[in-house]
Amino acid sequence: MNRFFLLAIVFGGFLVFGFSENVKGPAIPRIQGDFFLGDTQLGLLLALNSLGYLVACSFTGALSRRIGIKLTGILAFVLMAASGVLMYLAANYQFLSASYFLMYIGNGMLEIGLAIMAARIFTKNTGFMMNLAHFFYGLSSTVAPIIGASMMGWHFSGGGEWGWRGMYLFMLSLSLLPVIPSLLASFPRGEEEGGQEGVPFRLLMRDKVAWLIVAVLSFGVISELAVGGWLVNFLEKAYGWTTERASGMLSLFFLCFMLARLVLGPVTDRIGYTLSVMIFAGFSGLCSLAAILLGEPAAWLFAVAGAGIAPVYPTVMALLAKRYPQGTETAITFTVTAMGVACVIGNALIGWIIDGVAALAGGGDAQLLGLQAGYGFIAAMALLCAVTCLYMYRVMKRQGNLL
Structure with missing residues (x-):
C-alpha cells in the first residue's frame, strides 16, 4: 500500500506540474493584452518565473535533508495553490509577476x-520508469492548453467570464490533491538524508562531465519549456490563428511529447542514455527549424518536435541517478540549479530576439521575421543540446564510463 501512495505522489505530482506549467500557452496572449505588455516585458516575466524556479532549486535539496522529502513536497503543493489565489487577485503587472514567481518557487x-x-x-529499469513518471507530465500538458482555453470562456453564475484569472485559480487548486497521499505515505530515506557521505559539490564543480550534463539539460529544457510559452503566441501572431486552433496545436505537441515518453523509455535503457538524448534532441531541433522555414503548411512539424524533446529531461535524470548513485540528491540539485540559470537567460533572450529583429527589419513583415527569429532560437537550443551531447558521449567513452 505504501508503494501505491508513493507512486500516487510521483505520478500525481507530475500531472499537477504539467497543468501548472502549460496552461500558460493560451493565457499568455490574454495576459499580454490585459496588461499591455510588449514581447520584451513578456520575456522578462517568463525569465522572472525561471528565476523563482532557480531560487527553489538552490535550496530544495538542503531543505529536504533538514525537514524530510515528505514535508518538502507538501510545502511545494501548498505554495502552488496559494499562487493561484494571488494570480486571481493580481491587479497589475508587478503583482502578477510576484504571483508567477511564487508559483515557480513551488514548481x-x-x-x-x-x-x-x-x-x-x-532503482530498476531507471530510464523506463523515469520516462513513465514524466509521461504523466506529458499527459496533463497535452490537455492543459485545450482545457485552459476552454475554461477561460466559462462563465460565473453572475455572468462574468472566468478568464485567465479563474482558470489559474481552479487549475492550481488541484495541487492540493497530492497532499492526501503525501500525508499517508512513508518515504524511503536517501544516503545523504541518512547521514552517509554523498558527492561533495566541490567534486561536481571539478567534474567535466557534470558540467556537460548541465549544458545538455539546459539547452534541452530551454527548448522544451519555451514551446509552452511561445507556440500559441507565434501561431496567433504569425499566421493569424484563433486561440482555440493555436492551443490545439500546442496540445498536439504535448500529445507527441506524452506518447514519446511512454514509448521511448525502454529505448533509452537499451541504446544508452547519452546516445538517446543526442538522437532525440537533434530530431526535435530539425523538426522545429523545418517548420519555420517551410511556413504555415508545415506547422504540424512544431507538434512532431515534441516527440524528440520529450525524453531529454527524464533520461538525463536517469543518467544522473546511475552516474552518482551515492549522491543523487546533490547531483540533481547541482544540475537543475545550474540549468535554472540558463533558463532565466533563455526566456529573456527569446523576447529580446523577437523585438530586436522586428525593430531591425522594419516594414510590413517585421513582426513575422521577429517571431521566426525567436522561435528559431528555440530550435537552435535543441540542436545545441544534441551537439553538446555528442561531445559528452565522446568524453564519457574515453573515460570508460559511458551510460
Whole structure:
C-alpha cells in the first residue's frame, strides 16, 4: 500500500506540474493584452518565473535533508495553490509577476522533490520508469492548453467570464490533491538524508562531465519549456490563428511529447542514455527549424518536435541517478540549479530576439521575421543540446564510463 501512495505522489505530482506549467500557452496572449505588455516585458516575466524556479532549486535539496522529502513536497503543493489565489487577485503587472514567481518557487521545489523521490523509488529499469513518471507530465500538458482555453470562456453564475484569472485559480487548486497521499505515505530515506557521505559539490564543480550534463539539460529544457510559452503566441501572431486552433496545436505537441515518453523509455535503457538524448534532441531541433522555414503548411512539424524533446529531461535524470548513485540528491540539485540559470537567460533572450529583429527589419513583415527569429532560437537550443551531447558521449567513452 505504501508503494501505491508513493507512486500516487510521483505520478500525481507530475500531472499537477504539467497543468501548472502549460496552461500558460493560451493565457499568455490574454495576459499580454490585459496588461499591455510588449514581447520584451513578456520575456522578462517568463525569465522572472525561471528565476523563482532557480531560487527553489538552490535550496530544495538542503531543505529536504533538514525537514524530510515528505514535508518538502507538501510545502511545494501548498505554495502552488496559494499562487493561484494571488494570480486571481493580481491587479497589475508587478503583482502578477510576484504571483508567477511564487508559483515557480513551488514548481522548482516540486521538480527537485519529485526527482529525488523517483531516484529513490525507481532503482530498476531507471530510464523506463523515469520516462513513465514524466509521461504523466506529458499527459496533463497535452490537455492543459485545450482545457485552459476552454475554461477561460466559462462563465460565473453572475455572468462574468472566468478568464485567465479563474482558470489559474481552479487549475492550481488541484495541487492540493497530492497532499492526501503525501500525508499517508512513508518515504524511503536517501544516503545523504541518512547521514552517509554523498558527492561533495566541490567534486561536481571539478567534474567535466557534470558540467556537460548541465549544458545538455539546459539547452534541452530551454527548448522544451519555451514551446509552452511561445507556440500559441507565434501561431496567433504569425499566421493569424484563433486561440482555440493555436492551443490545439500546442496540445498536439504535448500529445507527441506524452506518447514519446511512454514509448521511448525502454529505448533509452537499451541504446544508452547519452546516445538517446543526442538522437532525440537533434530530431526535435530539425523538426522545429523545418517548420519555420517551410511556413504555415508545415506547422504540424512544431507538434512532431515534441516527440524528440520529450525524453531529454527524464533520461538525463536517469543518467544522473546511475552516474552518482551515492549522491543523487546533490547531483540533481547541482544540475537543475545550474540549468535554472540558463533558463532565466533563455526566456529573456527569446523576447529580446523577437523585438530586436522586428525593430531591425522594419516594414510590413517585421513582426513575422521577429517571431521566426525567436522561435528559431528555440530550435537552435535543441540542436545545441544534441551537439553538446555528442561531445559528452565522446568524453564519457574515453573515460570508460559511458551510460
